[in-house]
Amino acid sequence: MSRPLRVAIIGAGPAGIYAADILDKSDTPTHIDLFERMPAPFGLIRYGVAPDHPRIKGIVTALHKVLDRPGIRLIGNVDYGTDLKLDELREFYDAVIFSTGASADRPLEIPGIDLPGSYGAADFVSWYDGHPDVPRTWPLEATSVAVLGVGNVALDVARVLAKTADELLSTEIPPNVYEGLKSSPVTDVHVFGRRGPAQAKFTPMELRELDHSPNVEVLVDPEDIEFDEGSMAAIRSSKQIDMVVKTLQEWAIRDSRNRPKRLHLHFFHSPAEVLGDGHVTGLRTERTELTGDGNVRGTGVFHDWDVQAVYRAVGYLSSHLAEIPFDHLTGTVPNQAGRVLDIDENQVPGVYVTGWIKRGPVGLIGHTKGDAAETIASLLADADTLTGATRNEPDAIMDFLVDRGVPFTTWDGWGRLDAHERSLGEPQGRDRVKVVEREEMLRVSRG
Known part of the structure; x- marks a missing residue:
C-alpha cells in the first residue's frame, strides 16, 4: 500500500x-x-x-x-x-x-434473582464510578448485604459498601456518590464463594486491601478453611494462591477487633435462592464440600441469611x-x-x-x-x-x-x-x- x-x-x-x-x-x-x-x-x-x-x-x-x-x-x-x-x-x-x-453482568439463574433489591455488580460499579449513562442515585437501604462471587469485582463491591463515605472522599468519587454512600445504613457485608479458599479468584493485593479500613473488621469462619489434594496442588503451584490462603488462615484465627462494620468472607456456600416477597429479605445457600480435585458438590444442607440486598458479581458479559x-x-x-x-x-x-x-x-x-x-x-x-x-x-x-x-x-x-x-x-x-x-x-x- x-x-x-x-x-x-x-x-x-x-x-x-x-x-x-x-x-x-x-x-x-x-x-x-x-x-x-x-x-x-x-x-x-x-x-x-x-x-x-x-x-x-x-x-x-x-x-x-x-x-x-x-x-x-x-x-x-x-x-x-x-x-x-x-x-x-x-x-x-x-x-x-x-x-x-x-x-454487562453475567446472569445467575436462581429463584428470586430478579427481586427488587437484587442487583448486578456491574451496575453498582458504574454508579460509584460516575458513569454518565446510569442513574445518579442508588438504593442503599440495607443494613446487611450479600455479595455473590469471590473475584476482584466482588471484593471491590464489598469494600465500597463496607467503607465509610468519608474514607472514599479523598478519591475522585463525584458528589452524588459520596452523598449516597454517606446515607447507607449498612453494617454487615457477606461475600459468598461456592468453592474453598484455594479456589478464590481474587488477587492477594485485592484481598489485603479489605483489611486496610480502620472501620471494617474482616471475618473468616475457621470452618471454611479446608483443603483437599486438588487444593493443595493449586497452592503448591501458585505463589498467588499460596498468599491468598495464608492471609485467609491468619484472619480466621485472629482475635476480634470490635470495629463498627463487618465484612464476612464465606466459602463453601453456593447461592440457591434469593428470598423475599416483593423485595429481598434473605439469601439461601447450600453448603458444599470438596471432592478431592478442588471441585465441590452440594451437601443438601441449606442456610438462610438475613440480608436485605444481594449483589451478584459472577462475571461480566x-x-x-x-x-x-x-x-x-x-x-x-x-x-x-x-x-x-x-x-x-x-x-x-x-x-x-x-x-x-x-x-x-x-x-x-x-x-x-x-x-x-x-x-x-x-x-x-x-x-x-x-x-x-x-x-x-x-x-x-x-x-x-x-x-x-x-x-x-x-x-x-x-x-x-x-x-x-x-x-x-x-x-x-x-x-x-x-x-x-x-x-x-x-x-x-x-x-
Whole structure:
C-alpha cells in the first residue's frame, strides 16, 4: 500500500489503546483512529476500577502517553451501531478492530434473582464510578448485604459498601456518590464463594486491601478453611494462591477487633435462592464440600441469611455488536488469532477483535497486551490483501461526523476535561472530582 495503513479501533479502553500502541510501533506506516462511546477515554480504568485503587488507575499515565502520539487520534462520544455502521467505517479505513470489552453482568439463574433489591455488580460499579449513562442515585437501604462471587469485582463491591463515605472522599468519587454512600445504613457485608479458599479468584493485593479500613473488621469462619489434594496442588503451584490462603488462615484465627462494620468472607456456600416477597429479605445457600480435585458438590444442607440486598458479581458479559458475529454462550466474537469469523468460520475481511470481546472477561488489565499483540500480528499479515478505504483522507471521517450531527470529542477535548476535573479536586486536596453528566462532559471537552 503506497500510503499509511488506516485503521479504526472501536473502544478506547486499555485493550484498544494497547492495540494502537503495538500497531503504531510496527514497521508498517499507519494512521490510527480510536473511537470511544464515552466522551472520555480509558474505558475500564475510568468506569470499572474502584475509586480507591490509585495504583491501578496509575496505568492511565502509560495509556496517556500512547494517545499523545501524532499518529493516533481519539474520537470520543461516538457510538458504534448508532453514529457509525460497519459499512461506513469500511469507507474510511482499511481495517477495523473491535475492543469494546465487557460491561454487562453475567446472569445467575436462581429463584428470586430478579427481586427488587437484587442487583448486578456491574451496575453498582458504574454508579460509584460516575458513569454518565446510569442513574445518579442508588438504593442503599440495607443494613446487611450479600455479595455473590469471590473475584476482584466482588471484593471491590464489598469494600465500597463496607467503607465509610468519608474514607472514599479523598478519591475522585463525584458528589452524588459520596452523598449516597454517606446515607447507607449498612453494617454487615457477606461475600459468598461456592468453592474453598484455594479456589478464590481474587488477587492477594485485592484481598489485603479489605483489611486496610480502620472501620471494617474482616471475618473468616475457621470452618471454611479446608483443603483437599486438588487444593493443595493449586497452592503448591501458585505463589498467588499460596498468599491468598495464608492471609485467609491468619484472619480466621485472629482475635476480634470490635470495629463498627463487618465484612464476612464465606466459602463453601453456593447461592440457591434469593428470598423475599416483593423485595429481598434473605439469601439461601447450600453448603458444599470438596471432592478431592478442588471441585465441590452440594451437601443438601441449606442456610438462610438475613440480608436485605444481594449483589451478584459472577462475571461480566460482552454485548452483541451490530453487524458482527457473536457467540451468545461465551459472550465473545468468534475469531481466529483476532480475525473475526462468520457463521461458516470464514474470515470477515478487514475486521478484527482484541481484549475481552475476543477472549472473554478473564485476567487482569495487563493480560490484554498479549491479545493485542496477536491481533495486530494477524492484521499486519493480512495488510496486502485488505480492501483499501475509498475515502482515505484523514479528515474525511471528521467531516462525515460533522455532517451527521455527531458531537464528537477529541484528545484535546480530553485535555480540557482532565484539567477541569483536576481543578474541581484541587481545593479539597483531591487528585480530581469526576464529572458525571454527559452534557457537562461534552461542554467542557468541546470548549
